Amino acid sequence: MPELPEVEVVRRGLETAVSGRTIAAIRVLDSRVLQRHPGGADDFATAGAGRTIQAPRRRGKYLWLPFADGDALVAHLGMSGQFRVDDAGQPLPTHCRVVFEFADGGPQLRYVDQRMFGRLWLSADGAEGPVELAHIAADLFDPLLDRNALVATIRSRTSGIKRVLLNQEIVSGIGNIYADEALWAAKLHYETAAHRLSPSRVHQVLDAATTVMTAALAEGGTSFDALYVNVNGSSGYFGRSLTVYGRADLPCLRCGRPLVREPFMNRSSYRCPRCQPPSGVVGR
DNA sequence: ACTATATCCTGTATGC
DNA sequence: TGCATACAGGATATAG
Numbered sequence: 417m418p419e420l421p422e423v424e425v426v427r428r429g430l431e432t433a434v435s436g437r438t439i440a441a442i443r444v445l446d447s448r449v450l451q452r453h454p455g456g457a458d459d460f461a462t463a464g465a466g467r468t469i470q471a472p473r474r475r476g477k478y479l480w481l482p483f484a485d486g487d488a489l490v491a492h493l494g495m496s497g498q499f500r501v502d503d504a505g506q507p508l509p510t511h512c513r514v515v516f517e518f519a520d521g522g523p524q525l526r527y528v529d530q531r532m533f534g535r536l537w538l539s540a541d542g543a544e545g546p547v548e549l550a551h552i553a554a555d556l557f558d559p560l561l562d563r564n565a566l567v568a569t570i571r572s573r574t575s576g577i578k579r580v581l582l583n584q585e586i587v588s589g590i591g592n593i594y595a596d597e598a599l600w601a602a603k604l605h606y607e608t609a610a611h612r613l614s615p616s617r618v619h620q621v622l623d624a625a626t627t628v629m630t631a632a633l634a635e636g637g638t639s640f641d642a643l644y645v646n647v648n649g650s651s652g653y654f655g656r657s658l659t660v661y662g663r664a665d666l667p668c669l670r671c672g673r674p675l676v677r678e679p680f681m682n683r684s685s686y687r688c689p690r691c692q693p694p695s696g697v698v699g700r
Numbered sequence: 701a702c703t704a705t706a707t708c709c710t711g712t713a714t715g716c
Numbered sequence: 717t718g719c720a721t722a723c724a725g726g727a728t729a730t731a732g
Contacts, residue, residue, distance in 0.1 A: 417725060448709090477726075495709085495725055511710090532709045533726060575703065584727075592725060682705080683725050 418493040420555055420589030421632035423477050426499055430472040430481065430525075433501040438468045438519040446513040449529060452548075453537035463538055464489065464516075470543070476555045476588025480539070480546055488542030490549070494533025500526045555589035556626045567618045570610050577613065577621065578606035578685065590625055593661045594632070596686050598625035600660040605692045606685045631657065660686040 418426070442464045444450060447457035455463065468484040481489040491497070500509060501523045508515070509528045514536060516525040527536060539546035554561040566587055573580050580586055581595045590598070599606055601624035602617070610618075635657065659669050664677035668688040677684050 419726095492726080494727085496711095530710060531724085535727090573702080579703085582726085681725085682707090684723085 417495050417591055417593065418497065419477060419591035419594050419629070420557065421594075421629045423474055423479060423493065423589075424557075424633055425636055426493070427472045427474045427479055429501070430479070430499060433523065434469045434481065434516075434518075434525055435471050436469070437522070439464055439466065439516055440519040441465055441517045443515040443517070444513075445508075445515065446532075448532055449513045449527065449534060449536055452535040460536070460538060475545075475549060475558070476552050476584055477591070478546075478549055478552060478588075480542060480549075482543035486541050486543045488539045488546055490537050490539050490542060490546045491527075492535050494529065494531065494535065496531040497527065497529040497534030500528055502526060551585050553585055553588045556587065556622060556629065557589070563619075563622070566622070567615050570618050571613060571615065573610040575610055576607040577604055577610050578680070580610045581621070581625070582681075587622075589629070592683055592685075593658070594625055594629055596661045597628040597659060598622075600686075600688060600692065601628065603691050605694050606680060606687060608695060660688065662686065 442461040444457040444461050450457045450460045453460045467487070467489075469489075470482040470484060472479055472481050474480075477492060479491045479493075481491070483489070491499075493499075496511075502509075503523050504517070504521075509526065511530045512526050512528050513532075514527040516527075518524070527534070537548070539548055541547070554566075569586055570577075570580050573586075575583075578595050578599060581590045581598065582592070596606070598621050602621040604613075604617070604621060613621075660675055663675050664686060665674050667673065668675055668691060671688065671690050673688055673690040675686055675688055677686050679685075
């Protein structure tokens with residue numbers, strides 16, 4: 417699922433494919449993708465035409481395409497959103513929801529989304545940072561991130577550490593996969609109360625998250641089930657490198673004990689029962 | 701202010 | 717073969 421590294425791969429692909437190009441027309445094939453656009457689908461298509469795209473930017477899992485006039489197109493890929501760049505003559509992919517045509521007649525930009533959790537919208541004056549993203553915290557790759565302040569914020573929370581890592585208002589970009597990978601690397605149980613962690617332990621798990629996401633980015637992102645692809649339609653290879661996520665019953669790569677999958681927040685958490693035992697759990 | 705849970709959405713896999 | 721259920725999970729609304 418697209419987390420920070422996957423979104424960054426998409427951002428880089430868009431930077432090459434659409435920077436400097438002017439949108440000629442937008443075709444909306446499924447308006448649900450635009451339910452976050454204030455004027456709805458028709459307004460999105462009308463208002464988006466004629467805009468010239470500048471270098472795409474990202475915070476956490478959000479992308480935005482700044483326009484030369486100061487507005488922006490904001491995108492969140494949800495679980496299964498993809499941007500594809502294809503020649504107009506190519507057949508539309510299954511689940512294609514929005515098509516962007518360009519004034520230069522070159523390849524189209526297509527937004528594809530099977531599970532329909534992704535959203536696109538136009539943000540007035542959003543080029544330097546959409547106001548709708550004001551609540552999204554800096555991510556671990558942000559040069560302006562205040563790491564010590566982040567550690568203090570994390571340590572002020574009583575929730576389990578994984579909930580805190582997944583809270584995009586505290587630190588953005590981390591999703592279920594990289595949270596589990598970071599917690600395994602830091603040998604922490606996901607329910608360990610954040611306020612019971614020492615500053616160095618919090619630094620350790622943040623360092624682990626940074627390391628695993630850096631490695632994933634270098635391999636073009638994680639592809640777990642082919643729903644995530646770059647703008648060319650090819651998958652990342654990092655799925656081969658995951659140490660715990662999706663490896664229930666397989667041996668821990670550190671100690672050999674079978675890994676476990678447990679229900680967590682209507683999804684799953686994976687951990688090693690020996691390396692990541694319950695300790696300092698919320699409510700205990 | 702903080703915490704926790706339900707909800708949205710659809711294709712695939714699994715069980716009976 | 718067909719039907720039902722579980723599962724994937726990010727962000728938000730809502731309840732506590």
